[in-house]
Amino acid sequence: MRACVDIGGTKLAVSLAAPGSRQLLHRRAEPTEKRGAPDAVARQILRLLGEACAEAGMGLDRISGVGVSSCGPFVVRAGGIEVSTPNICGGLAGADQGLPNDWTAFPLEAPLRAHFGAGVPLRVENDCVAALEAERRWGALQGVDDCAYLTWSTGIGMGLCVGGRVLRGKNGNAGHGGHTFASGPAEGPTCGCGNVGDLESLVSGTAMARRFGAQGFADATTLLGAAKAGNARAGAIVDELCRILGRGLFNVIALLDLQAVSLGGSVFWHHREHLLPRLQAEVAAHLPALTRGVELRPAGLRDAVGDFAALALLE
Numbered sequence: 001m002r003a004c005v006d007i008g009g010t011k012l013a014v015s016l017a018a019p020g021s022r023q024l025l026h027r028r029a030e031p032t033e034k035r036g037a038p039d040a041v042a043r044q045i046l047r048l049l050g051e052a053c054a055e056a057g058m059g060l061d062r063i064s065g066v067g068v069s070s071c072g073p074f075v076v077r078a079g080g081i082e083v084s085t086p087n088i089c090g091g092l093a094g095a096d097q098g099l100p101n102d103w104t105a106f107p108l109e110a111p112l113r114a115h116f117g118a119g120v121p122l123r124v125e126n127d128c129v130a131a132l133e134a135e136r137r138w139g140a141l142q143g144v145d146d147c148a149y150l151t152w153s154t155g156i157g158m159g160l161c162v163g164g165r166v167l168r169g170k171n172g173n174a175g176h177g178g179h180t181f182a183s184g185p186a187e188g189p190t191c192g193c194g195n196v197g198d199l200e201s202l203v204s205g206t207a208m209a210r211r212f213g214a215q216g217f218a219d220a221t222t223l224l225g226a227a228k229a230g231n232a233r234a235g236a237i238v239d240e241l242c243r244i245l246g247r248g249l250f251n252v253i254a255l256l257d258l259q260a261v262s263l264g265g266s267v268f269w270h271h272r273e274h275l276l277p278r279l280q281a282e283v284a285a286h287l288p289a290l291t292r293g294v295e296l297r298p299a300g301l302r303d304a305v306g307d308f309a310a311l312a313l314l315e
């Protein structure tokens, strides 16, 4: 059996899959551990995998490969990839975020490597890089060598592929497009990462609630529901959000000369009929030599992209 691990800011999930199978078995999910020492998350992963293996009637030592899809960013220390994200690490987010720890990063690759040993393949990737691999293997990006995956959810993230090669970068952080700037230095709200006016601070699900709650749109679902129902104020806000994210997509398409982008994430997925044409129109409005024929596609794995992301790292 291979082990699949999905680490999010809120939830941590593990499952098992037989070689050659896409069926995820013996799934376990819990709130991501945020108390105790920084190795608490790695110990939680091993405990949940132990439970899944027990249910499968086998020992943890029978795991033949481990794929880990994790929220980022990553930092690389001597022992391997550590995760340094303000959604889990209280030492980054500041006391006002109320996280019960003072971590600035938690170890991931080293404790898993120490447990499973050098003989078991272990691959740790950013969740959007892993989602891109899943979309390229089973979803809307099959056979497309120059492509990207974009998630529009509580945050904004991307996975990038050029010439058939998935981009990782020096620390595995390639594709952190949510934290690229979309407005000038003195404009816009502040992102959880500290940037003022980056894409995530302007258009993410979290940003929608923060920016438009006072106007009666408590969250992304309320705002998009009102826009689709014909509320003019909500409609104008959503059009502007699509203009901003569409320009962000154009930037990536122009930088990498992409053929297609697959889109997922809860905000996009639940409102894709409304959002997709607006994003496509914004992309197509600029520099036809770069954007003609470029397709924005709903994720082929639909709202299960995340479930298959870790598995795609193992095939």
Ligand SMILES: [Zn+2]
Binding pocket: 178, 179, 191, 192, 193, 194, 195, 198, 200, 201
């Ligand atoms: Zn940011």
